[in-house]
Amino acid sequence: DIQMTQSPSSLSASVGDRVTITCRASQDISSWLAWYQQKLGKAPKLLIYAASHLQSGVPSRFSGSGSGTDFTLTISSLQPEDFATYYCQQTNSFPFNFGPGTKVDI
Amino acid sequence: QVQLQESGPGMVKPSQTLSLTCTVSGGSISSTDYYWSWIRQTPGKGLEWIGYIYHSGRAFYNPSLKSRGSISVDTSKNQFSLNLTSVTAADTAVYYCARDPRDGYNTDWGQGTLVTVSS
Numbered sequence: 001d002i003q004m005t006q007s008p009s010s011l012s013a014s015v016g017d018r019v020t021i022t023c024r025a026s027q028d029i030s031s032w033l034a035w036y037q038q039k040l041g042k043a044p045k046l047l048i049y050a051a052s053h054l055q056s057g058v059p060s061r062f063s064g065s066g067s068g069t070d071f072t073l074t075i076s077s078l079q080p081e082d083f084a085t086y087y088c089q090q091t092n093s094f095p096f097n098f099g100p101g102t103k104v105d106i
Numbered sequence: 107q108v109q110l111q112e113s114g115p116g117m118v119k120p121s122q123t124l125s126l127t128c129t130v131s132g133g134s135i136s137s138t139d140y141y142w143s144w145i146r147q148t149p150g151k152g153l154e155w156i157g158y159i160y161h162s163g164r165a166f167y168n169p170s171l172k173s174r175g176s177i178s179v180d181t182s183k184n185q186f187s188l189n190l191t192s193v194t195a196a197d198t199a200v201y202y203c204a205r206d207p208r209d210g211y212n213t214d215w216g217q218g219t220l221v222t223v224s225s
Contacts, residue, residue, distance in 0.1 A: 001169075032209075034210070034211035042217075043204075043215035043216065043217060043218050044153070044202075044212075044215060045215075046211060046212060049209065049211045050209070055213065087152075087153055089153075089155075089210075089211060090210075091209055091210025091211050092210075094166055094168070094169075095155050095167075095168035095169065095170065096155040096210045096211075097155065098152060098153035098154070098155070099152075100152050101152060101153075
């Protein structure tokens, strides 16, 4: 199985901050990576797929980059509605494992 | 816009079978463009991909289930289902059904249903 790690596990930020979250795969997954946002009590919401492709309807302040084993999710200017937990998921091979999450709070 | 809704018992006894159904509306489960997924979330293990099924009935599973899981599809009802046998407390989780555009990620999710395994 491909294992996913994320750093940091949590971070504190302010509205307007640039936020970067890192995801690392235990082996090369090319660009087969997705990012999700989850708010308390809600289902995850897809933000980015194929490492850098913005899902329809997602604000352009979200961006993804990386390939191989190292990936980054960036929020260019944090908004109040962005305080949530963010997960990466590898979609290269079964099982499609998720990272442990990064909680973004104030 | 497609909507997914999980249904099933909120509590299951240890060693019994957990059975959940996902009803799809606003889209056809017979579409060749999608797989239909089950994902669960626990405080301890986080998000776990359980498996997915194609409209043809071909399914793929997470080996961590150790062959306890099975996913089926009922195209006449526009539903797909999850059965998980021999459950233990470790299977207590919020279970989500979701739609996968055949690339492994999930674009649309149900609201999730909490299943507690307890005697």
